[in-house]
Amino acid sequence: MGALRSFVILGTLVSPALSTAVPLTRPRAVAGQGWSLQSGTCPADTKSCGNESCCPSTSNCQATGNGEVEACCPTTSNCRGSVEGAPSCASAAWSLWTGSFGNGFCCEVGLTGAFVNGGSVAGICVTSVPSGYSMASLVSKGTGTPVTSTPPTSSTSSSAQTTTKASSTKSTTSGPTSTTVPRAVFAHYMVGSMTAAEAVQDVTDAKAVGFDAFALNTHDITDPWALEAIGYLFDAADQYGFKLFMSFDMSWHTISPSQIPSFLLNYTSRASYYTISGRPLVSTYDGGFIANSDWLLGFKQPLTAQGINPYFIPNFGDWSGWPSNFFSTYTVADGVFSWESAWPAPGTTISNVSDSVDQNLLQQARAAGKVFLMPVSSFQFKYLGPGQDWYRIGEVNLPQRFEQVLDLQPDLVELITWNDAGEGHYIGNFFQGQIDGSTIGNYANGFDHTGWQQLVSPFIRAYKGGTATSGSQILPPGSGPVGSLWYRTLLTSASCSSTIQNYQQGQDTVNFAVLLPSSGYTIKVYSNNGLIGSFAGTVGLNYRAVPGLSVGGGQYIQIVNSAGSVVASATGTKQVAAQSSNATCNWNYEVVGLS
Numbered sequence: 145m146g147a148l149r150s151f152v153i154l155g156t157l158v159s160p161a162l163s164t165a166v167p168l169t170r171p172r173a174v175a176g177q178g179w180s181l182q183s184g185t186c187p188a189d190t191k192s193c194g195n196e197s198c199c200p201s202t203s204n205c206q207a208t209g210n211g212e213v214e215a216c217c218p219t220t221s222n223c224r225g226s227v228e229g230a231p232s233c234a235s236a237a238w239s240l241w242t243g244s245f246g247n248g249f250c251c252e253v254g255l256t257g258a259f260v261n262g263g264s265v266a267g268i269c270v271t272s273v274p275s276g277y278s279m280a281s282l283v284s285k286g287t288g289t290p291v292t293s294t295p296p297t298s299s300t301s302s303s304a305q306t307t308t309k310a311s312s313t314k315s316t317t318s319g320p321t322s323t324t325v326p327r328a329v330f331a332h333y334m335v336g337s338m339t340a341a342e343a344v345q346d347v348t349d350a351k352a353v354g355f356d357a358f359a360l361n362t363h364d365i366t367d368p369w370a371l372e373a374i375g376y377l378f379d380a381a382d383q384y385g386f387k388l389f390m391s392f393d394m395s396w397h398t399i400s401p402s403q404i405p406s407f408l409l410n411y412t413s414r415a416s417y418y419t420i421s422g423r424p425l426v427s428t429y430d431g432g433f434i435a436n437s438d439w440l441l442g443f444k445q446p447l448t449a450q451g452i453n454p455y456f457i458p459n460f461g462d463w464s465g466w467p468s469n470f471f472s473t474y475t476v477a478d479g480v481f482s483w484e485s486a487w488p489a490p491g492t493t494i495s496n497v498s499d500s501v502d503q504n505l506l507q508q509a510r511a512a513g514k515v516f517l518m519p520v521s522s523f524q525f526k527y528l529g530p531g532q533d534w535y536r537i538g539e540v541n542l543p544q545r546f547e548q549v550l551d552l553q554p555d556l557v558e559l560i561t562w563n564d565a566g567e568g569h570y571i572g573n574f575f576q577g578q579i580d581g582s583t584i585g586n587y588a589n590g591f592d593h594t595g596w597q598q599l600v601s602p603f604i605r606a607y608k609g610g611t612a613t614s615g616s617q618i619l620p621p622g623s624g625p626v627g628s629l630w631y632r633t634l635l636t637s638a639s640c641s642s643t644i645q646n647y648q649q650g651q652d653t654v655n656f657a658v659l660l661p662s663s664g665y666t667i668k669v670y671s672n673n674g675l676i677g678s679f680a681g682t683v684g685l686n687y688r689a690v691p692g693l694s695v696g697g698g699q700y701i702q703i704v705n706s707a708g709s710v711v712a713s714a715t716g717t718k719q720v721a722a723q724s725s726n727a728t729c730n731w732n733y734e735v736v737g738l739s
């Protein structure tokens with residue numbers, strides 16, 4: 145049998161019946177009655193109950209019960225039993241969480257509930273979950289304004305006391321936001337048949353680029369070819385100090401949540417499994433057609449019962465309600481990933497990529513004390529037959545997404561992808577064995593994309609550094625320019641172009657993105673050996689899609705210094721043609737790094 149691999153099928157899934165686990169009615173709240181706020185400093189209109197808890201100033205504090213926090217009661221009579229029966233917060237402004245033994249406690253909006261498994265206190269409120277703690281479950285979000293920091297409390301470690309900016313949308317962000325999880329940049333990785341040596345090469349190359357982990361995309365968790373490849377990758381990662389986590393490809397409908405625990409337990413003990421606060425990270429492509437309750441009962445609870453609390457950041461873009469009310473619908477999720485927002489919408493009009501879905505999800509994550517994993521990608525090109533042929537804008541999508549990440553400051557970032565040759569957005573190695581049995585090689589083989597790594601490495605450094613908020617702060621690693629040139633080898637006017645979905649969005653441009661150490665450089669762009677653009681460079685990121693791609697060779701860019709010397713250049717190795725000479729209408733990019 146030839147190698148099998150998972151190709152992401154885009155736009156073909158409709159979400160089937162969605163069952164909702166969210167009750168439509170809640171018990172009526174009694175004013176001033178409910179669980180107390182866990183905070184060392186009590187906000188205005190509240191009073192301290194001692195034990196770093198606060199009740200509304202008009203309520204009475206009731207001492208803690210076993211594993212519980214102080215209750216707030218409207219009168220001096222003990223209402224603890226009523227609060228246990230119908231848990232709520234004593235103030236509607238606070239968010240209700242459940243922690244140790246499922247006991248309730250309340251936090252100000254913007255903070256995260258955390259608890260020690262089996263601990264004697266229901267939970268605490270923090271900006272970042274301290275080591276040894278688990279993130280609590282958010283039951284309902286309060287109406288209060290998000291707070292920006294948590295005052296020191298004796299029960300949290302110093303790592304939990306960092307301040308954070310609660311609001312992080314474009315309009316309100318003035319600087320970088322520290323997050324509840326350590327910043328990381330992952331690369332999406334399509335699991336396919338491979339050799340041990342190829343696994344070592346991918347792992348060491350991705351580590352050299354600066355990635356923190358591969359998100360291993362698989363729709364198969366039983367067949368020998370998949371288990372063998374995953375095994376090679378974990379062995380390589382263990383050996384070379386890289387990390388991996390699973391991203392289950394649910395779009396194939398070949399994995400059910402209840403099959404995941406036994407599979408995952410085979411890998412979560414590996415040194416190379418990526419964890420957040422000691423919890424193994426798990427992601428998906430799709431799976432929003434499966435109800436929250438099925439994810440909870442089939443996947444999360446069985447693992448938790450075995451002492452493994454997965455940190456679940458799925459992409460449920462196939463859910464019919466996407467992206468609204470994400471965390472109240474999917475209480476199983478600890479974060480959210482948005483695959484589709486990496487590219488402009490498909491269609492017939494040329495547009496820049498929008499970050500409105502990213503902003504929406506980031507806001508929801510901040511409000512719920514959860515995290516947002518933001519996608520970055522170059523473009524898409526797929527040519528596998530009718531219905532499986534498409535283009536998604538890529539002229540300058542990659543640098544535009546870099547800018548959007550630095551503007552929004554998400555918690556985590558995932559590059560789509562390291563090796564998906566089928567969809568064209570690979571930046572890593574091309575291994576024929578991973579795509580055997582397909583015709584992907586007809587358009588990907590020989591189209592090397594590693595030139596994009598010159599841009600990705602400094603971007604990762606800038607994002608993880610935490611202080612860069614714009615492209616001008618993405619700097620080259622040394623004293624000279626880095627960057628790349630990319631163009632298609634077929635004009636959009638080729639007669640075969642209309643076989644490609646969204647071909648109307650393609651442009652005949654020579655594209656570049658260059659990182660300059662200072663101003664004073666000029667970027668010159670040539671097609672068919674003719675100058676089609678000349679641009680004064682600025683420090684950091686410079687990019688353009690320059691119209692004027694023409695038939696022939698001589699596609700190149702030059703970086704010229706103020707003395708008029710060419711200090712770096714990138715020259716395409718492939719000619720541009722007006723028509724395709726065979727059945728492959730190849731819109732893949734020729735990508736060349738500066739040297």
Ligand SMILES: *[C@@H]1O[C@H](CO)[C@@H](O)[C@H](O)[C@H]1NC(C)=O
Nearest residue numbers: 193194195206207208214264
């Ligand atoms: C503070 O916590 C301790 C230990 O959980 C408990 O015994 C005590 O009653 C609490 N005090 C108040 C005022 O709730």
Ligand SMILES: *[C@@H]1O[C@H](CO)[C@@H](O)[C@H](O)[C@H]1NC(C)=O
Nearest residue numbers: 371372374375378406407410
């Ligand atoms: C566990 O992982 C190893 C590779 O590390 C693989 O060979 C084995 O088949 C896996 N077992 C299961 C049940 O997935």
Ligand SMILES: *[C@@H]1O[C@H](CO)[C@@H](O)[C@H](O)[C@H]1NC(C)=O
Nearest residue numbers: 493494495496497540544689
């Ligand atoms: C995309 O953004 C660039 C830079 O802001 C702008 O010049 C261009 O007009 C935009 N293109 C479209 C189609 O909106």
Ligand SMILES: *[C@@H]1O[C@H](CO)[C@@H](O)[C@H](O)[C@H]1NC(C)=O
Nearest residue numbers: 586587724725726727728730
């Ligand atoms: C199609 O033509 C291109 C350009 O001449 C060539 O590089 C490629 O190998 C050809 N593909 C096939 C499948 O013949």
